[in-house]
Amino acid sequence: MIHSKNLFLILQQKKIHKKILHDISCHIKKAKITTFIGNSGGGKTSLLKCMATLYKDYQGDILVDGIDLKILSPKERAQLIGFVFQQFNLFPHMTVKQNCMHPILSVLNVSKTIAEEKALEILDMLGMREHQNSYPAQLSGGQQQRVAIARALALGPQVLLLDEPTSALDPQSSKSLQDILKNLCKTGITIVLSSHDMTFVRGVSDEVYFVEAGVIADAHDLAQGAVNSESKIGLFLNHN
Amino acid sequence: MQTHKSLQLIIDSLPLLFQGACMTIQVALGGIAIGLVFGILVGIIQSKKLKIFGLSQVLDFYILVMRGTPIYVQLLLVYYALPDILGINLSPFAAGVITIGFNSVAYIAETVRGGMNAIFDGQWDACYVLGYSLPATLYHIIVPQVIRAILPGLMNELIVLVKETSIISTIGLLELTKIGTNINARALDPITIYLAIALFYLFMTSILALGARFLETRFLEKGYAHDTQ
Numbered sequence: 479m480i481h482s483k484n485l486f487l488i489l490q491q492k493k494i495h496k497k498i499l500h501d502i503s504c505h506i507k508k509a510k511i512t513t514f515i516g517n518s519g520g521g522k523t524s525l526l527k528c529m530a531t532l533y534k535d536y537q538g539d540i541l542v543d544g545i546d547l548k549i550l551s552p553k554e555r556a557q558l559i560g561f562v563f564q565q566f567n568l569f570p571h572m573t574v575k576q577n578c579m580h581p582i583l584s585v586l587n588v589s590k591t592i593a594e595e596k597a598l599e600i601l602d603m604l605g606m607r608e609h610q611n612s613y614p615a616q617l618s619g620g621q622q623q624r625v626a627i628a629r630a631l632a633l634g635p636q637v638l639l640l641d642e643p644t645s646a647l648d649p650q651s652s653k654s655l656q657d658i659l660k661n662l663c664k665t666g667i668t669i670v671l672s673s674h675d676m677t678f679v680r681g682v683s684d685e686v687y688f689v690e691a692g693v694i695a696d697a698h699d700l701a702q703g704a705v706n707s708e709s710k711i712g713l714f715l716n717h718n
Numbered sequence: 719m720q721t722h723k724s725l726q727l728i729i730d731s732l733p734l735l736f737q738g739a740c741m742t743i744q745v746a747l748g749g750i751a752i753g754l755v756f757g758i759l760v761g762i763i764q765s766k767k768l769k770i771f772g773l774s775q776v777l778d779f780y781i782l783v784m785r786g787t788p789i790y791v792q793l794l795l796v797y798y799a800l801p802d803i804l805g806i807n808l809s810p811f812a813a814g815v816i817t818i819g820f821n822s823v824a825y826i827a828e829t830v831r832g833g834m835n836a837i838f839d840g841q842w843d844a845c846y847v848l849g850y851s852l853p854a855t856l857y858h859i860i861v862p863q864v865i866r867a868i869l870p871g872l873m874n875e876l877i878v879l880v881k882e883t884s885i886i887s888t889i890g891l892l893e894l895t896k897i898g899t900n901i902n903a904r905a906l907d908p909i910t911i912y913l914a915i916a917l918f919y920l921f922m923t924s925i926l927a928l929g930a931r932f933l934e935t936r937f938l939e940k941g942y943a944h945d946t947q
Contacts, residue, residue, distance in 0.1 A: 530847050556849025567840035571862050581848040
């Protein structure tokens, strides 16, 4: 589904060029949940941002079903990849329903009735329909997370990227998010996320990549069996 | 006796004072229109996300000049010097509107620029991943949030603008202050006349202040002000 080939990312920070990602190559399978783990500053979020082309100046290729993301129009890209930010980034001046409806209206140019139906259908799926008229500031972290997922799904993407999705969630909301992501996966959506929450990672992931200092230091397909406790992923999972 | 005389003077002067107030409102509305349209535009262009090298320096210089020189001097330049330079004659009304409007552009632009720069980068990123065009991002997402955030400062600027219209009395436009001065020249009762004028200005600026308070309350009701992003 997603092929990253020889990905390099160098960012300029205060006139200093800093290597963020170094020769990252990986293959993310369709309709699976793939997780990037690793210490802070390792490059997990940067990798997700490259996949969403929020960082465009990377070298190498990121292909989704063979299509280079850089050649897609904003509309095509938004219909292919959805992104849920660590801080959600909901639009604070819009209600929950408007947050989900507005991208549909603005990007897909459909009628208001169709956009509203679609938005409510997604909110229903995520258990947020009753909060449709609330503003983001009136919701808890877990509820904002669900709205952020609903908004990311509004344009019907095939891939959903989530950056540290459990960082603002209590254990119960975190468990509930696991169920939501697994259900989305069953509908054919490919999910890629970064996380520090190892309980969550163990519960949700099909495949895990360990990112360290901008390189993929280890990878493990959980369907192939238990993680070797001496491997980098095994050590990280057991110590966090 | 004095009170009765003062009251009678105000009643007799009311038609003229209303006429002056109407002229003041016209100048203020013209100035507000120029100030808001160009001020918001310049403020957006000058924000850190949208700065254009070259144009940005020109606009910086414009803002420096407008904020760094007295509005009275600007008015004299527009009314007396501009006709010599461009070969066009401006009426006191046109000169007043242009001066007041383009002076406020500098202040409104700086207020808007501050508001734009205060918007969390994540809002821009969210628009990008959702496939919004730049005009849609600005119109639907960024500018509405900026306006809410800068509303008190913006309304402050508009209130100052209304009061600054009194300076146009110096080039002979029959606005509220000039009419008051003319009435006082005949009646020789400065306390009564200038207090009456002050009340007129207070009434006009109070409407703006109340409007601002109403809008702020609306935004608070929507829970926007509690957002922590």
